[in-house]
Amino acid sequence: MTMAMPGAITRARPAASLRTRRVKKFLSYYRPYRLWLAADLAASCLIASTTLALPICTNLITRHLAMGTAASGAIATLGGVMIGLVALQALCTAFVDYQGHIVGARMEGDMRAELFAHYQKLSFAFYDRQRVGQLMARLTVDPLSLGELYHHGPEDIVIAAIKFAGALAILFWLDAALAAAILAVLPPIAVYAFHYNRRMNRALRGARDRVGDINAQVEDTLSGIRVVQAFANEALETGKFAAANMRFLESRRDGYRAEALFYTGMTAFTQLITVGVIVFGALAILNRAMSLADLLTFVLCVAILIDPIQRMVNLARLYQDGATGFSRFAEMLEIAPDILDAPHAHDWSPGGGAIAFDNVSFRYRDDTPHVVEHFSLAIAAGETVALVGASGAGKTTLCALIPRFYETGAGEIRIDGTPIRDIQLASLRRHIGIVQQDTYLFAGTIAQNLRYGRPDASDDELVAAAKNAQAHDFITALPNGYDTEIGQRGVTLSGGQKQRLAIARVFLRDPPILILDEATSALDNESEAAVQRALQRLARGRTTLIIAHRLSTIRHAGRILVLGEQGIVEEGRHDDLLAAGGAYARLYAAQRMA
Ligand code: ADP
Numbered sequence: 001m002t003m004a005m006p007g008a009i010t011r012a013r014p015a016a017s018l019r020t021r022r023v024k025k026f027l028s029y030y031r032p033y034r035l036w037l038a039a040d041l042a043a044s045c046l047i048a049s050t051t052l053a054l055p056i057c058t059n060l061i062t063r064h065l066a067m068g069t070a071a072s073g074a075i076a077t078l079g080g081v082m083i084g085l086v087a088l089q090a091l092c093t094a095f096v097d098y099q100g101h102i103v104g105a106r107m108e109g110d111m112r113a114e115l116f117a118h119y120q121k122l123s124f125a126f127y128d129r130q131r132v133g134q135l136m137a138r139l140t141v142d143p144l145s146l147g148e149l150y151h152h153g154p155e156d157i158v159i160a161a162i163k164f165a166g167a168l169a170i171l172f173w174l175d176a177a178l179a180a181a182i183l184a185v186l187p188p189i190a191v192y193a194f195h196y197n198r199r200m201n202r203a204l205r206g207a208r209d210r211v212g213d214i215n216a217q218v219e220d221t222l223s224g225i226r227v228v229q230a231f232a233n234e235a236l237e238t239g240k241f242a243a244a245n246m247r248f249l250e251s252r253r254d255g256y257r258a259e260a261l262f263y264t265g266m267t268a269f270t271q272l273i274t275v276g277v278i279v280f281g282a283l284a285i286l287n288r289a290m291s292l293a294d295l296l297t298f299v300l301c302v303a304i305l306i307d308p309i310q311r312m313v314n315l316a317r318l319y320q321d322g323a324t325g326f327s328r329f330a331e332m333l334e335i336a337p338d339i340l341d342a343p344h345a346h347d348w349s350p351g352g353g354a355i356a357f358d359n360v361s362f363r364y365r366d367d368t369p370h371v372v373e374h375f376s377l378a379i380a381a382g383e384t385v386a387l388v389g390a391s392g393a394g395k396t397t398l399c400a401l402i403p404r405f406y407e408t409g410a411g412e413i414r415i416d417g418t419p420i421r422d423i424q425l426a427s428l429r430r431h432i433g434i435v436q437q438d439t440y441l442f443a444g445t446i447a448q449n450l451r452y453g454r455p456d457a458s459d460d461e462l463v464a465a466a467k468n469a470q471a472h473d474f475i476t477a478l479p480n481g482y483d484t485e486i487g488q489r490g491v492t493l494s495g496g497q498k499q500r501l502a503i504a505r506v507f508l509r510d511p512p513i514l515i516l517d518e519a520t521s522a523l524d525n526e527s528e529a530a531v532q533r534a535l536q537r538l539a540r541g542r543t544t545l546i547i548a549h550r551l552s553t554i555r556h557a558g559r560i561l562v563l564g565e566q567g568i569v570e571e572g573r574h575d576d577l578l579a580a581g582g583a584y585a586r587l588y589a590a591q592r593m594a
């Protein structure tokens with residue numbers, strides 16, 4: 001086991017044991033459904049056995065007919081038996097079709113649930129490098145191919161084995177020479193079948209990848225549709241799409257060609273064998289070496305004999321798809337979450353929430369330069385500190401280190417003297433409120449979004465938080481007040497309104513520590529004033545770290561820090577810093593010019 005390195009995504013474990021571990025993992029999903037699987041397999045056995053019993057009954061009837069010993073009573077009895085067999089087979093088939101699929105679907109569901117839980121444990125560093133579309137595909141599409149494999153796999157193997165062995169046994173029992181001749185032509189058929197099936201699958205997989213390309217293309221165009229239209233570049237986008245669309249068509253053409261050859265070939269082979277059996281059987285009957293009854297049974301059994309080949313070919317496809325899907329799925333699961341609770345981490349409630357950075361260094365990746373280097377800063381409990389500096393100086397990065405969204409490389413961050421690594425993540429994050437420039441609101445009502453801060457908040461608390469955040473008035477003016485749907489299917493809120501909802505959410509949570517990262521930068525002056533008032537109220541009595549783009553908004557901060565290339569280059573109150581005529585004064589002058 002390798003240790004999870006801070007900031008790195010570890011893909012641990014040596015390759016040799018990887019395969020066994022994955023196979024074990026693959027099989028582990030069967031565990032809760034062992035009994036259902038057993039029933040499914042028993043039913044599969046019955047399906048195969050009844051299929052074989054039918055030609056035997058046919059043989060018995062026709063034999064009696066041919067020998068003139070048939071009595072209507074015996075025929076009626078055999079007919080009854082056959083009807084019973086058909087009924088049993090129908091029941092079993094229905095059971096396998098329904099229950100088998102359900103078990104497969106449940107196992108699929110288990111896999112999805114596991115991956116979803118895993119996704120939530122992965123850190124910002126992971127999500128920095130992933131595309132949401134890909135992550136969704138791992139969760140939705142990949143398990144889909146496995147659900148089929150999980151139940152069809154065992155079923156098909158059982159059915160194919162019994163049918164093949166049974167049909168062969170019947171054929172040999174009836175006429176060993178003819179049976180041997182049929183057996184001899186099966187390998188080339190199997191080779192043909194697997195060959196074209198593989199080509200078909202390759203093309204199918206190609207087509208699926210092309211669908212992925214189309215999706216990515218469409219996602220890109222639609223996400224940027226405002227830019228597309230602003231630049232009047234619709235023709236350009238249409239051209240890009242047409243190219244992806246054409247490649248998709250090409251890959252499907254290959255698939256259909258192979259598919260046509262596969263199915264035509266399989267049908268032709270089956271028919272040729274039947275023709276051969278009829279011709280040679282007829283000759284044998286002429287020579288009194290075979291009875292008409294046996295010939296009929298032979299013809300029936302040939303079809304049963306070919307079926308396992310089709311099944312195994314089908315299974316090979318499921319297996320290939322499933323194996324690819326499973327390794328992609330497992331790869332995701334094997335990514336160890338890099339930010340975890342330390343074994344000794346404890347639940348924690350802070351005092352005032354004093355924050356100390358002690359010689360902290362951090363870089364996003366091992367191959368990029370440090371964003372934060374030997375950084376030290378102490379913020380007293382209840383103090384408001386403003387952080388300013390050029391864009392890219394590392395202000396957001398510093399903020400992200402406090403709730404451990406990223407792990408510091410060297411040095412330590414402490415809250416009220418406790419190193420944050422010794423605190424349970426959930427407990428740490430519960431005590432830190434963050435308001436950023438882009439606010440994310442979930443699909444749902446306003447009330448639901450506010451309660452994201454504290455699910456058990458009462459209606460009164462909800463309204464109080466909204467009032468504190470200067471949001472109550474605009475909420476009550478909406479058509480359904482607090483029950484107004486927002487997001488994709490609901491009303492569209494302005495940037496300032498969304499921001500005030502985000503602030504109300506933090507009010508409800510009531511954390512001792514507050515991080516405001518350019519919370520008002522995207523707002524126009526009017527909404528900024530309202531949000532600013534809300535933020536000031538929110539900051540009262542909390543340890544607050546404000547990052548502000550517009551320096552006018554932090555004039556009143558108790559302490560202003562100017563972050564430069566080498567860490568903090570200046571520190572003081574607004575007026576003092578202006579008088580000093582340093583970096584802050586230059587930043588301020590630059591903004592007044594603009
Ligand atoms: P600020 O908030 O002061 O504008 P940031 O903290 O956002 O600056 O960024 C500091 C530096 O870190 C920049 O050079 C930026 O490119 C880099 N950076 C920010 N976020 C990431 C990330 N998720 N992955 C890699 N590099 C990043």
Ligand code: MG
Nearest residue numbers: 395396397518
């Ligand atoms: Mg920033």
